[in-house]
Structure formats: C-alpha cells, structure tokens
Amino acid sequence: MATTKVPEVRDITRIERIGAHSHIRGLGLDDALEPRQFLLPDAVAEYKFS
Secondary structure, three states, rough: OOOOOOOOOOOOHHHHHHHHHHHOOOOOOOOOEEEEEOOOHHHOOOOOOO
C-alpha cells in the first residue's frame, strides 16, 4: 500500500497578516493604520475623475 504525504500545514496567521497589509501599502498609513501625513497619497491625488 502506498503512503501519501500530507503537506505540512503552515501558520497562516503570518500569511494573513502580510496579505492584509499588502493591499494598503502606500496609502499613507503607519503600522497601526494611522495616517502618517495629512496629504493624499500620490496614487489618489493623480487619479483623474471622469
């Protein structure tokens, strides 16, 4: 009978934390999600409303 390997389950807390921060990078927020500046981020400031 063949044995099947079960992949090791990694701690997903770290992966989730990284994923949660990856989509807010560059929005002018610090690690506590507080504004670093009172200026709009470049990506928002350059957005052309049509």
